[in-house]
């Protein structure tokens with residue numbers, strides 16, 4: 001099997017490339033390093049079957065040779081990144097997805113879109129099932145990401161229905177693990193970095209908003225299972241274990257042994273108040289469910305950050 005991974009030098013993409021190589025898949029990783037890095041690919045750079053192409057996928061994508069899959073992960077993903085890169089985020093979700101689909105069609109390859117739980121916006125239905133259409137503010141600051149992904153889903157379904165491309169849509173819920181950038185602004189890297197450097201942990205609002213965090217190895221397994229199951233409708237992949245952000249901060253303090261205090265900051269605009277996947281579809285159709293519990297995943301992640309900060 002030969003696979004293109006766009007965004008392969010990012011947090012999730014690099015774990016996916018590593019996993020695919022372990023399954024004996026040939027991997028072409030494509031990235032422009034706008035939020036990813038060559039360092040993320042260090043573990044796989046010299047492995048047989050791995051090649052890298054520096055390319056912005058909002059431009060036409062040319063690939064020599066056959067492809068069985070196009071896995072389209074390229075997109076800024078943390079709120080800090082997409083608020084700083086609003087146009088690039090919209091372009092990669094729209095033009096980048098169009099180019100990646102065009103490539104899949106011309107190679108007769110299957111296509112997988114890395115979508116997001118953010119398509120549900122600030123949800124009025126809880127937990128979120130795939131048939132919920134969402135509550136997104138199209139003109140708010142977060143709209144650049146949410147609407148780009150909603151467009152990406154729409155064009156993916158259009159290529160499936162109109163051109164017959166074999167497509168998958170994975171709606172990824174908050175994921176974490178080694179290789180998230182220390183300063184990417186997402187809650188887990190921020191709290192861990194603050195805890196390990198003795199800084200106060202900054203919780204937005206009163207910390208009662210909830211999230212459900214999945215460890216990256218569970219996500220990669222879910223993507224692999226979805227590739228092998230002919231489901232063209234979107235599938236939530238996430239860990240239904242829901243916790244408040246205040247609980248998360250406290251847990252990270254305990255697991256890291258840090259003495260930092262917790263301080264509260266104003267809630268960002270349109271910050272979702274709740275987030276929890278309904279994973280019935282993944283359970284029944286893919287036979288998938290998460291295996292790594294939050295304490296285990298956080299311990300692995302804290303160890304990785306500790307090594308990075310002391311390197």
Ligand SMILES: NC(=O)c1ccc[n+]([C@@H]2O[C@H](COP(=O)([O-])OP(=O)(O)OC[C@H]3O[C@@H](n4cnc5c(N)ncnc54)[C@H](O)[C@@H]3O)[C@@H](O)[C@H]2O)c1
Pocket residue numbers: 006007008009010011012013030031032033034035036037055056057058072073074075076077078081092096114115116117171172173174175176
């Ligand atoms: N991390 C999460 O919790 C999460 C949740 C939901 C969805 N997702 C989706 O998963 C994917 C990967 O997210 P991540 O957390 O690894 O983010 P990331 O920022 O670490 O990785 C994204 C990668 O895409 C690359 N990229 C961005 N624009 C590009 C372009 N125009 N051309 C080529 N490469 C480009 C970046 O350089 C980076 O390497 C994204 O599509 C994101 O929307 C992630």
